[in-house]
Amino acid sequence: xxxLKWSAAEKKVARRAFEVALDAALAGIMAEFKAKAAxxxxxxxxxxxxxxxxxxxxxxxxxFDYRYSQLPFVFACLIRDGHLDETRLAGLSDDKLEIIxxxxxxxxxxSSP
Amino acid sequence: xxxLKWSAAEKKVARRAFEVALDAALAGIMAEFKAKAAxxxxxxxxxxxxxxxxxxxxxxxxxFDYRYSQLPFVFACLIRDGHLDETRLAGLSDDKLEIIxxxxxxxxxxSSP
Numbered sequence: 001x002x003x004l005k006w007s008a009a010e011k012k013v014a015r016r017a018f019e020v021a022l023d024a025a026l027a028g029i030m031a032e033f034k035a036k037a038a039x040x041x042x043x044x045x046x047x048x049x050x051x052x053x054x055x056x057x058x059x060x061x062x063x064f065d066y067r068y069s070q071l072p073f074v075f076a077c078l079i080r081d082g083h084l085d086e087t088r089l090a091g092l093s094d095d096k097l098e099i100i101x102x103x104x105x106x107x108x109x110x111s112s113p
Numbered sequence: 114x115x116x117l118k119w120s121a122a123e124k125k126v127a128r129r130a131f132e133v134a135l136d137a138a139l140a141g142i143m144a145e146f147k148a149k150a151a152x153x154x155x156x157x158x159x160x161x162x163x164x165x166x167x168x169x170x171x172x173x174x175x176x177f178d179y180r181y182s183q184l185p186f187v188f189a190c191l192i193r194d195g196h197l198d199e200t201r202l203a204g205l206s207d208d209k210l211e212i213i214x215x216x217x218x219x220x221x222x223x224s225s226p
Binding site (some may be wrong): 026030033034037038040043046047049051054057086087 | 167
């Protein structure tokens, strides 16, 4: 997507932001899953959790794509979904932050009525 | 497997025994699943439950096969696995009970060292 140069310091910031977001996303799924498992009363409610886990795992695999060429888009999605606070990206170059914000504004525009 | 005749009364006994065994098997899986879900600490422990549920659901689908031609073998397996007490089958004809016991003895023989 982008042929940006990432300094060693930027890679460290990116990796840390990515991992914090991943941990947050996984913790959210874990909490939701445990609540659903505890609340299941019937076999069909229990079997439905197989599909729930499969979908959540796929979403995680798709969203958390740590390729530098994809990271600006990945970070924009994570901010939009509430998994990442933009302040975690402090230390990235202005051009990268600009690209991320640009994605974000296009996402909000496309989700508006 | 067998071309046995099932009277209306036998069908009622068989259906009831089958349902009691199915309920017991599902309750056992539900209890184990809830304990595993509650105990999961990591994402990989949580994702492993997707596979756990898939395997258990397949086992249930395979074991609980309510075709009259299969029932003697199905009942023998359910007794062996502790999901069914043989007394639940009281009311079936002697030839059916004999076939079920025959399966059971062959199962125990084949599982002995």
